Amino acid sequence: MDISTQNAEAPPPTPQPSAAVLKSASRGATRPGDRIFLGLSRGSGIFLLAIMAAIAAFLTYRAALAISKDHGNFLTTFEWNTSLEPATFGIAVLAFGTVVSALIAMVLAVPVAVGIALFITHYAPRRLGGTIAYVIDLLAAVPSIVYGLWGALVLVPHMDGLFGWLDHYFGWTGIFEWQGGAPRSMLTVGILLAIMILPIITNVSREVFRQVPQMHEEAALALGATRWEVIRMSVLPFGRSGVISASMLGLGRALGETMAVATVLSPTFDINASLLDPGGGTFAQNIASKFSEATPLGQDALIASGLVLFVITLLVNGAARVIINRRKEYSGANA
Amino acid sequence: MAKRIDVSGLTAYYGAHKAIEDISMTVEPRSVTAFIGPSGCGKSTFLRTLNRMHEVTPGGRVEGKVLLDDEDLYGNGIDPVAVRRTIGMVFQRPNPFPTMSIFDNVAAGLRLNGSYKKSELSDIVERSLKGANLWNEVKDRLNKPGSGLSGGQQQRLCIARAIAVEPQVLLMDEPCSALDPISTLAIEDLIGELKERFTIVIVTHNMQQAARVSDRTAFFNLAAVGQPGRLIEIDDTERIFSNPSVQATEDYISGRFG
Numbered sequence: 001m002d003i004s005t006q007n008a009e010a011p012p013p014t015p016q017p018s019a020a021v022l023k024s025a026s027r028g029a030t031r032p033g034d035r036i037f038l039g040l041s042r043g044s045g046i047f048l049l050a051i052m053a054a055i056a057a058f059l060t061y062r063a064a065l066a067i068s069k070d071h072g073n074f075l076t077t078f079e080w081n082t083s084l085e086p087a088t089f090g091i092a093v094l095a096f097g098t099v100v101s102a103l104i105a106m107v108l109a110v111p112v113a114v115g116i117a118l119f120i121t122h123y124a125p126r127r128l129g130g131t132i133a134y135v136i137d138l139l140a141a142v143p144s145i146v147y148g149l150w151g152a153l154v155l156v157p158h159m160d161g162l163f164g165w166l167d168h169y170f171g172w173t174g175i176f177e178w179q180g181g182a183p184r185s186m187l188t189v190g191i192l193l194a195i196m197i198l199p200i201i202t203n204v205s206r207e208v209f210r211q212v213p214q215m216h217e218e219a220a221l222a223l224g225a226t227r228w229e230v231i232r233m234s235v236l237p238f239g240r241s242g243v244i245s246a247s248m249l250g251l252g253r254a255l256g257e258t259m260a261v262a263t264v265l266s267p268t269f270d271i272n273a274s275l276l277d278p279g280g281g282t283f284a285q286n287i288a289s290k291f292s293e294a295t296p297l298g299q300d301a302l303i304a305s306g307l308v309l310f311v312i313t314l315l316v317n318g319a320a321r322v323i324i325n326r327r328k329e330y331s332g333a334n335a
Numbered sequence: 336m337a338k339r340i341d342v343s344g345l346t347a348y349y350g351a352h353k354a355i356e357d358i359s360m361t362v363e364p365r366s367v368t369a370f371i372g373p374s375g376c377g378k379s380t381f382l383r384t385l386n387r388m389h390e391v392t393p394g395g396r397v398e399g400k401v402l403l404d405d406e407d408l409y410g411n412g413i414d415p416v417a418v419r420r421t422i423g424m425v426f427q428r429p430n431p432f433p434t435m436s437i438f439d440n441v442a443a444g445l446r447l448n449g450s451y452k453k454s455e456l457s458d459i460v461e462r463s464l465k466g467a468n469l470w471n472e473v474k475d476r477l478n479k480p481g482s483g484l485s486g487g488q489q490q491r492l493c494i495a496r497a498i499a500v501e502p503q504v505l506l507m508d509e510p511c512s513a514l515d516p517i518s519t520l521a522i523e524d525l526i527g528e529l530k531e532r533f534t535i536v537i538v539t540h541n542m543q544q545a546a547r548v549s550d551r552t553a554f555f556n557l558a559a560v561g562q563p564g565r566l567i568e569i570d571d572t573e574r575i576f577s578n579p580s581v582q583a584t585e586d587y588i589s590g591r592f593g
Contacts, residue, residue: 126393215430219493221391223444223500224420233443237434 059307066300074304080269080286082298091305096271097186097280098309101261102254104190104275105197110247112194113201118231120202121209133206140199148263151192156264159183163276178276184266187275189282192264193257197250204249208242209235241324248320255313258284283309337364337534338404338503340385345399346563347377347384349392354380356563358399360553362504367526367535369545369572372555373587377564378538381555382506385536386422387415403503420448423497427509429489431481431496437464438477440492444500459499467495468525487518494525498533505529507537511544523548542588546576554584 067074069087077090116136120129160183167178216234225233236243262285272279287302294302340362347355355377362368370378383389384397387408401408408418431440441460445451451459460477464470469491473484481492490510497505507526511519526548529535539545545552553569568581579585 213430215426215428216432218388218391218424218426219430219432219496220443222386222388222419222424222426223447223496224416224418225447226416229447233432237432240434 059303059310062300063304063307066297066304069297070301078270080290080301082301083295087297087301089301091283091308093269093271093280094283094286094305095308095312097265097267098255098282098284098312100275100280101186101189101193101282102251104187105193105254106247106251108191108194109198109201109250110243113198113246113250114205114243116198116202117205117209118235120206122227122231122235133203136199136202139195140203144196144257145259145263147192147196148260151188151260151264155192156183156188159188163187166276174273175275177274181278182266183276184264185274185276185278186265186280189261189265190275192260193254196257196260197253200253201243201246201250204246205239205243208239208246212238244320244324248317251316252313255309255316256284257282258288261285262288337532339364340504340534340536341400341402342385343400343402345381345384345397345401347380347389347397348395350394353563355384355555356565358566360566360569362534362536363551364534365530365532366550367530367537367548368551368553368569369549370536370538370553370555371540371542371545371587372564372567373557374540375560375564376555376557378553378555379508380564381566382508382536382538385504385506386424387418388424390415420444420500421502422504422506423500423502425490425493425497425505425507425510428513429486429493431484431489431492433480433482435481436478437473437481437484437492440481441495441499444496448500460495463495463499464492466498466529467491468521468528469495485518487514487521490514490518490522491525494522494529498529502533504534504536507535509538509540512540519544542576546572552576554579554581554587556583556587 066089070077070089071086072079072088072090074090076092077088078093080089080093081087082089116132120133124132163178163183166176166187170176171178212235216238217230220230220233261282265281265285266278267281267285267289268278269281270279283305287306290298291302342361343359345355345358346353358381370382372378380389385401385408387397389395389397397409399409403421407413431437432443435443438457438460441463442456445456445459461470461474464473469488472488473479473492481489484492490513494505494510511522514522523544526535526537530550537545537548549572551569552572552575554567554575555564556567557564567583568575568579570580574580575584576588579588
């Protein structure tokens with residue numbers, strides 16, 4: 001391992017000066033700057049792992065306390081009752097609402113975000129593209145409570161028309177049936193979340209599309225591809241894994257969004273097939289609205305629900321990894 | 336399948352910068368024409384004006400005429416996309432589509448141009464890969480990614496992709512400069528075969544290569560850095576390399592500058 005010991009074993013007698021040079025070089029591995037930096041970076045890594053372990057231990061411990069006192073099934077109960085005896089609570093409704101609202105947001109936001117990113121990088125004149133990119137950055141900087149207020153005061157009062165239209169033409173599907181109540185439902189939340197995650201997906205996709213090597217685009221152009229065909233043959237395949245990563249960042253935000261959802265949604269503890277009628281809540285919204293008045297058991301129960309959200313997010317990220325890796329040899333990375 | 340190119344008074348700009356000035360020449364069908372000259376003399380730019388790739392660069396524009404047989408490529412109502420489908424191009428660095436298989440790479444241009452039956456498509460792909468002397472090396476792994484091939488194989492894959500659509504003209508922009516000598520030899524042999532069917536224009540920094548593969552050679556030069564490049568002379572390759580009519584050509588070829 002050590003150069004000086006290897007050198008000592010070398011059969012031909014090395015001239016004295018060069019041996020001395022090697023020895024002093026071997027001491028380079030223990031220069032103070034190297035050691036300090038090694039310690040710092042290693043320490044940071046260990047610190048991160050320690051924090052993660054502490055959070056996981058805390059969540060698991062408190063969650064176990066709560067679940068042991070749950071008289072219902074924690075995963076399937078449609079109820080959240082932690083103050084009366086016997087305490088009965090379950091995350092079924094929250095899991096449903098969280099996943100459904102995030103999915104609506106993804107379905108609405110990803111195509112629009114990819115479209116904006118393509119427009120900025122491949123269609124718009126440079127200055128217009130820059131301006132749009134700047135405005136999108138501003139959207140990302142708006143605090144989520146402001147989105148919540150805007151959603152409650154502007155979006156909700158204007159949803160009646162859309163809800164009526166959906167009910168009229170697509171009510172028969174059951175998904176878009178509307179009884180005519182206040183439009184503070186999953187669809188409204190999904191639309192609001194879509195607006196909130198649009199900037200992050202757009203920005204990351206834009207950076208990916210911008211990095212498409214010129215030679216890949218010229219390859220398509222030289223075959224007589226139109227601009228759209230260049231995008232289809234060169235830009236989108238190259239950016240595919242980046243767009244998936246961007247979408248996962250957006251999905252993570254949609255899954256965990258708290259204040260905006262809590263401001264707009266009128267939560268109920270049942271599941272409704274219709275996205276337009278009240279039904280469901282989300283993990284983060286439920287924690288935010290119940291935590292301040294919760295009993296100790298109630299707090300533990302909310303922490304247990306937080307642990308489930310944590311697990312869902314991990315699963316989503318894992319799935320994204322699998323998708324990205326599946327066709328790795330075809331990705332632009334090895335070009 | 337091969338047409339004559341007639342260029343007259345062609346000047347190309349990048350924004351305000353004039354890259355090449357007043358170039359006129361004729362490229363004969365079914366022959367290889369080589370462009371040589373020092374770096375920055377505009378030979379690549381000129382090549383890219385021949386299939387309207389120059390204007391893809393922001394600020395790129397062209398004055399003058401390029402006639403393909405009797406049709407002006409820069410005339411009114413000419414679609415640059417259609418021009419590029421007629422005049423194929425091979426680039427300096429091999430650029431197969433990294434997300435496509437070998438088969439799909441060759442079929443890419445065909446799929447742009449229309450719909451083919453599966454059997455037709457695989458016939459053309461096989462013929463093109465054979466035409467690019469690559470078939471024997473890849474016939475067992477047509478559905479593997481093209482980016483997994485060696486550099487020389489990738490470049491021949493790009494040539495197969497370009498000839499699959501049966502272009503009138505094949506432009507090659509230093510196609511061997513990123514390749515090792517053996518791959519270079521393979522490409523040079525291939526050029527010799529392809530000129531039976533296509534009009535070929537090749538830009539090269541390697542004068543031995545120009546002497547080996549081309550029938551006609553054009554020498555480009557620029558008066559000084561920042562000045563536009565000009566065509567100094569074009570003649571039979573043999574003559575250019577033995578007895579050029581301009582002193583600057585002889586100086587360049589004998590290595591006195593450039």
